[in-house]
Amino acid sequence: MIDQGLAAQLEALLGDRFTCSPGVCTEHGRDISHLDPHSPDAVVFPLSTEEVQAVVKACAAHGTPIVPYGVGTSLEGNIHALRGGVCIDLSRMDKILKVNQNDLDVVVEPGVTRLQLNEYLRDTGLFFPIDPGANATIGGMASTRASGTNAVRYGTMKDNVLSLEVVTPSGEVIRTARRARKSSAGYDLTRLYVGSEGTLGIITEVTLRLYGMPEKIASAVCPFDDIGNAIQSVMETIQLGVPIARIEFLDTQTIRAVNHVSKLDLPESPHLFLEFHGTEQGVDEQVALVSEIFAGNGAGAFQWAEKPEDRTKLWQARHDAALSIPAYATNTRQWWTDICVPISRLADCIAETHADIAESGLYAPMLGHVGDGNFHLAICQREGEPEDVERAKTLNDRLVRRALAAGGTCTGEHGVGRGKMAYLEEELGGSVDVMRSIKQALDPGNIMNPDKIFHFQG
Amino acid sequence: MIDQGLAAQLEALLGDRFTCSPGVCTEHGRDISHLDPHSPDAVVFPLSTEEVQAVVKACAAHGTPIVPYGVGTSLEGNIHALRGGVCIDLSRMDKILKVNQNDLDVVVEPGVTRLQLNEYLRDTGLFFPIDPGANATIGGMASTRASGTNAVRYGTMKDNVLSLEVVTPSGEVIRTARRARKSSAGYDLTRLYVGSEGTLGIITEVTLRLYGMPEKIASAVCPFDDIGNAIQSVMETIQLGVPIARIEFLDTQTIRAVNHVSKLDLPESPHLFLEFHGTEQGVDEQVALVSEIFAGNGAGAFQWAEKPEDRTKLWQARHDAALSIPAYATNTRQWWTDICVPISRLADCIAETHADIAESGLYAPMLGHVGDGNFHLAICQREGEPEDVERAKTLNDRLVRRALAAGGTCTGEHGVGRGKMAYLEEELGGSVDVMRSIKQALDPGNIMNPDKIFHFQG
Numbered sequence: 026m027i028d029q030g031l032a033a034q035l036e037a038l039l040g041d042r043f044t045c046s047p048g049v050c051t052e053h054g055r056d057i058s059h060l061d062p063h064s065p066d067a068v069v070f071p072l073s074t075e076e077v078q079a080v081v082k083a084c085a086a087h088g089t090p091i092v093p094y095g096v097g098t099s100l101e102g103n104i105h106a107l108r109g110g111v112c113i114d115l116s117r118m119d120k121i122l123k124v125n126q127n128d129l130d131v132v133v134e135p136g137v138t139r140l141q142l143n144e145y146l147r148d149t150g151l152f153f154p155i156d157p158g159a160n161a162t163i164g165g166m167a168s169t170r171a172s173g174t175n176a177v178r179y180g181t182m183k184d185n186v187l188s189l190e191v192v193t194p195s196g197e198v199i200r201t202a203r204r205a206r207k208s209s210a211g212y213d214l215t216r217l218y219v220g221s222e223g224t225l226g227i228i229t230e231v232t233l234r235l236y237g238m239p240e241k242i243a244s245a246v247c248p249f250d251d252i253g254n255a256i257q258s259v260m261e262t263i264q265l266g267v268p269i270a271r272i273e274f275l276d277t278q279t280i281r282a283v284n285h286v287s288k289l290d291l292p293e294s295p296h297l298f299l300e301f302h303g304t305e306q307g308v309d310e311q312v313a314l315v316s317e318i319f320a321g322n323g324a325g326a327f328q329w330a331e332k333p334e335d336r337t338k339l340w341q342a343r344h345d346a347a348l349s350i351p352a353y354a355t356n357t358r359q360w361w362t363d364i365c366v367p368i369s370r371l372a373d374c375i376a377e378t379h380a381d382i383a384e385s386g387l388y389a390p391m392l393g394h395v396g397d398g399n400f401h402l403a404i405c406q407r408e409g410e411p412e413d414v415e416r417a418k419t420l421n422d423r424l425v426r427r428a429l430a431a432g433g434t435c436t437g438e439h440g441v442g443r444g445k446m447a448y449l450e451e452e453l454g455g456s457v458d459v460m461r462s463i464k465q466a467l468d469p470g471n472i473m474n475p476d477k478i479f480h481f482q483g
Numbered sequence: 484m485i486d487q488g489l490a491a492q493l494e495a496l497l498g499d500r501f502t503c504s505p506g507v508c509t510e511h512g513r514d515i516s517h518l519d520p521h522s523p524d525a526v527v528f529p530l531s532t533e534e535v536q537a538v539v540k541a542c543a544a545h546g547t548p549i550v551p552y553g554v555g556t557s558l559e560g561n562i563h564a565l566r567g568g569v570c571i572d573l574s575r576m577d578k579i580l581k582v583n584q585n586d587l588d589v590v591v592e593p594g595v596t597r598l599q600l601n602e603y604l605r606d607t608g609l610f611f612p613i614d615p616g617a618n619a620t621i622g623g624m625a626s627t628r629a630s631g632t633n634a635v636r637y638g639t640m641k642d643n644v645l646s647l648e649v650v651t652p653s654g655e656v657i658r659t660a661r662r663a664r665k666s667s668a669g670y671d672l673t674r675l676y677v678g679s680e681g682t683l684g685i686i687t688e689v690t691l692r693l694y695g696m697p698e699k700i701a702s703a704v705c706p707f708d709d710i711g712n713a714i715q716s717v718m719e720t721i722q723l724g725v726p727i728a729r730i731e732f733l734d735t736q737t738i739r740a741v742n743h744v745s746k747l748d749l750p751e752s753p754h755l756f757l758e759f760h761g762t763e764q765g766v767d768e769q770v771a772l773v774s775e776i777f778a779g780n781g782a783g784a785f786q787w788a789e790k791p792e793d794r795t796k797l798w799q800a801r802h803d804a805a806l807s808i809p810a811y812a813t814n815t816r817q818w819w820t821d822i823c824v825p826i827s828r829l830a831d832c833i834a835e836t837h838a839d840i841a842e843s844g845l846y847a848p849m850l851g852h853v854g855d856g857n858f859h860l861a862i863c864q865r866e867g868e869p870e871d872v873e874r875a876k877t878l879n880d881r882l883v884r885r886a887l888a889a890g891g892t893c894t895g896e897h898g899v900g901r902g903k904m905a906y907l908e909e910e911l912g913g914s915v916d917v918m919r920s921i922k923q924a925l926d927p928g929n930i931m932n933p934d935k936i937f938h939f940q941g
Contacts (some may be wrong), residue, residue, distance in 0.1 A: 048923030127722060127827035183674070184642065199913040205823040206855045206891035209628040209637050209678055211899055211907050211936050216641070216674030217571045220667055237724040264585055266695040266725075310764050352585040365663040383807045397664045421784050433668035441669055447654035449669050455657040459925065467917065478669050 027066045027111060031087045035069055035111070040081050042144035043069040044138050053112040056099040057159070059360035059406070059417070060443055065092055065106035070117050074198055076227040077113060080195035081227060084111050085472055092474050093223040095136065095162030102360050102441025107476045113227060115164050122230070129235045130187055130204060135164025135228050151235040154179035157438065158347045164228045169440035170220030177263070177396030178270040178302065179236065181438065184232050191228035194468040204232060217463075222277050222440050223474040230389050239302035243312060244336040248325035252276065252295045252379065256372040258322045259297065259395045263368055265318070267311055269396060271300035273343050276379070278390035283342040291342055292325070292337050298343045299384045315334060350403045354388050357405035360417045364428035365399035365437030374431055375400065378424055385420045387413060399437035422471060449479060484526045485569060489545045493527055495538050495567070498768050500528040511570040513615070514557040517818035517864070517875070518901055524552055524562035524617025524865040525669030526853050528575050532656055533701035534689040536552050538652035539685060540568050543930055550932050551681040553594065561627060564624060565934045569754035571685060579603050580688070581636035587693045588662060593622025593686050609693040612637035615896065616805045622686045628899035629680030635721070635854030636728040636760065637694065639896065644677050652926040655867060662690060680898050681932035683925050697760035701770060702794040710734065710753045710837065717755065717853045718778045721826055723776070725769050727854060731801050732786055734837070736848035741800040749800055750783070756801045804850050808861045813845050815863035817873045822886035823857035823895030832889055834860065836882055841855035843878045845871060857895035901934045907937060
């Protein structure tokens with residue numbers, strides 16, 4: 026329950042865009058993680074930076090926790106309201122404010138989703154490449170330093186946010202950078218807020234880099250008899266500097282799920298899904314080089330597509346994977362893991378992980394953005410099998426420790442949220458104390474999304 | 484003068500790698516900026532992280548300021564010891580610790596210079612692209628978020644530092660990230676320290692991204708009758724997404740200086756210097772496209788080169804520019820400006836700046852990394868003409884204000900140092916208060932390179 030005075034203040038400010046409805050609160054306490062939901066006590070739906078600012082000031086005055094929320098597609102409980110408080114749902118701040126066509130950038134409100142943005146951009150010849158699986162909001166993607174299938178070519182949110190407008194925990198509005206492509210103007214606050222998961226302030230505007238649509242896009246799907254050969258092909262492609270746009274891995278278990286659910290008939294074996302962006306000649310050249318690398322590693326027959334509808338069809342298995350797995354493994358709950366390792370360690374890491382999966386007895390299909398060294402398991406925990414939870418925990422634990430031992434990270438793109446807090450300390454040691462000091466400096470009252478990333482009492 | 488006890492402690496620790504010699508101190512109080520030098524009271528030459536840590540702990544205990552120093556090539560007084568104290572010269576920590584060939588990364592000590600690194604890498608087929616004009620150290624380049632001529636293709640230090648080891652103001656050693664290509668593991672401390680100019684700690688190790696040497700490199704030089712046409716060509720090249728590796732502008736005044744000093748005979752007109760990296764076919768394609776763009780904007784005849792020695796010769800004017808200007812404008816002192824604007828505003832910005840230069844009566848040749856929207860003036864202030872200082876100040880002031888009005892930044896790559904502190908407040912407003920809070924949190928005693936980036940009393 027939030028303070029009556031605060032409730033009255035928020036209601037006066039926002040009218041029916043303030044609610045304590047249990048249904049709305051329950052909905053806003055859930056993401057798509059394996060962790061138990063935690064509902065806020067109230068939800069607000071601001072329409073402007075000024076409204077966000079007023080809400081933050083009101084909550085700050087009452088010491089009431091604030092959790093920013095986009096569309097609830099986080100995977101580590103990042104939006105769980107562990108101490109209750111007010112959820113700021115930013116999904117109605119969904120205006121695309123300005124496309125600067127000649128500068129290849131766009132200014133958006135945080136509630137704009139990635140699909141909405143690309144739909145809007147369609148006639149401009151520009152696009153925004155970052156694509157986490159879900160149709161997440163740009164604000165949420167910035168907050169978790171999201172990436173997706175195109176990151177191997179276009180980078181992550183870290184590389185594609187030019188500037189942010191942020192409401193600080195004390196209710197000030199700041200802008201972290203100008204629109205220039207590069208700058209040495211002081212501490213890089215843009216990159217500090219990107220990935221800070223709402224613990225340092227609320228993002229109310231985002232300026233993003235855009236890219237020209239490539240002249241040619243070609244997609245391919247290629248089966249392998251052996252995972253080692255598939256990953257060796259990925260490593261050689263990256264090491265040779267091929268500017269591949271996407272290189273995605275689906276293991277046999279994932280293919281099986283997709284075949285079943287999407288009525289496909291891919292060979293039940295490990296696959297790589299590829300996409301090439303460039304000029305006509307450039308794509309042809311990349312394709313020739315990759316075909317040679319793959320042939321040298323015993324790849325099966327490629328399937329190719331160039332027309333948009335054919336590409337979509339060819340990639341259907343990849344696009345459908347996240348939904349196919351739960352549909353195939355009925356009555357299970359997914360725990361999505363998210364490690365990322367230096368690419369030279371990827372093959373070993375995947376092989377050892379498959380051995381762990383076999384030993385665990387769990388159904389845990391694997392897929393990943395292997396060009397970055399990043400892969401996920403969807404560990405399926407059966408309902409009514411409490412042992413699966415423990416098994417999943419052990420499997421994830423071994424996976425993370427293996428990644429850390431290989432010089433990798435416990436989270437490639439999902440963020441720390443609640444789920445990876447203990448691992449963060451293992452991964453970065455004393456750096457977490459520095460993070461804590463920054464949190465203490467910027468949010469001494471600990472009102473911004475408390476109990477996320479690291480333990481902090483304020 | 485530093486405290487006697489501290490001096491004794493540092494001498495016991497480092498022997499003759501601690502000095503209060505006036506000559507050495509004077510040398511370490513100078514960079515290549517237009518600002519008056521300020522010497523430290525002592526200089527230390529550590530050889531290891533442990534020694535840096537011991538020095539920091541000793542200085543912290545005495546509240547003595549610390550200024551990290553590479554090779555003194557900063558351009559905004561970034562290494563001036565405004566409050567005296569101890570200069571930590573890191574140039575002897577110059578070991579290349581590990582090349583991870585298969586992961587395309589390298590771990591270096593901070594005193595490694597960029598030329599040293601590329602020399603070392605020569606036989607590996609890999610290279611590190613960031614190239615500020617001077618042969619700066621990697622630690623210094625990270626500290627100022629440096630870039631250079633290749634940034635249009637390869638990004639800046641922000642994009643190419645994977646991880647840092649840092650000695651914090653309290654003498655803890657932290658590592659900001661693992662070696663994975665991407666991560667969402669908490670606050671991006673790597674990017675916080677990159678560009679923090681030694682105000683938050685001392686960088687003692689840097690992990691950098693490397694790139695495969697391109698199969699083909701082609702260089703070109705092209706004169707224009709008109710600056711507007713030259714910049715229009717740059718804008719179209721960038722807007723079309725040509726992955727050009729370098730696109731550098733030299734105005735007529737710069738060409739004149741280089742012709743005179745380097746005995747060249749380039750036409751005395753604005754020039755673009757270009758470099759293309761890629762496969763054989765890819766470079767040919769880029770060249771064809773750029774040639775077409777340039778022809779459409781009335782470009783003069785291209786000169787081309789592909790062999791390394793020919794490329795070096797062709798680019799000589801660009802490489803020699805920074806030294807040719809002072810050699811040509813004898814008895815002057817250079818004030819290097821450093822604005823960066825959104826590329827759509829670049830042509831106007833350059834035209835208006837040239838009008839300002841004409842009005843100022845100063846010799847101020849212009850050159851720049853125009854593909855990023857970044858350009859420099861070398862404002863030449865004549866000895867014995869005190870009015871030139873005021874004129875230069877006015878010229879720089881108008882330039883920065885114009886950049887800010889265009890959505891740009893007061894510093895594209897040199898950092899804020901002492902010289903841009905007032906402008907930083909204009910550029911980022913309340914964000915500077917956030918920076919100050921971070922400084923307060925991490926360096927409450929204000930011992931780390933005080934009086935840089937922003938005013939702060941500690």
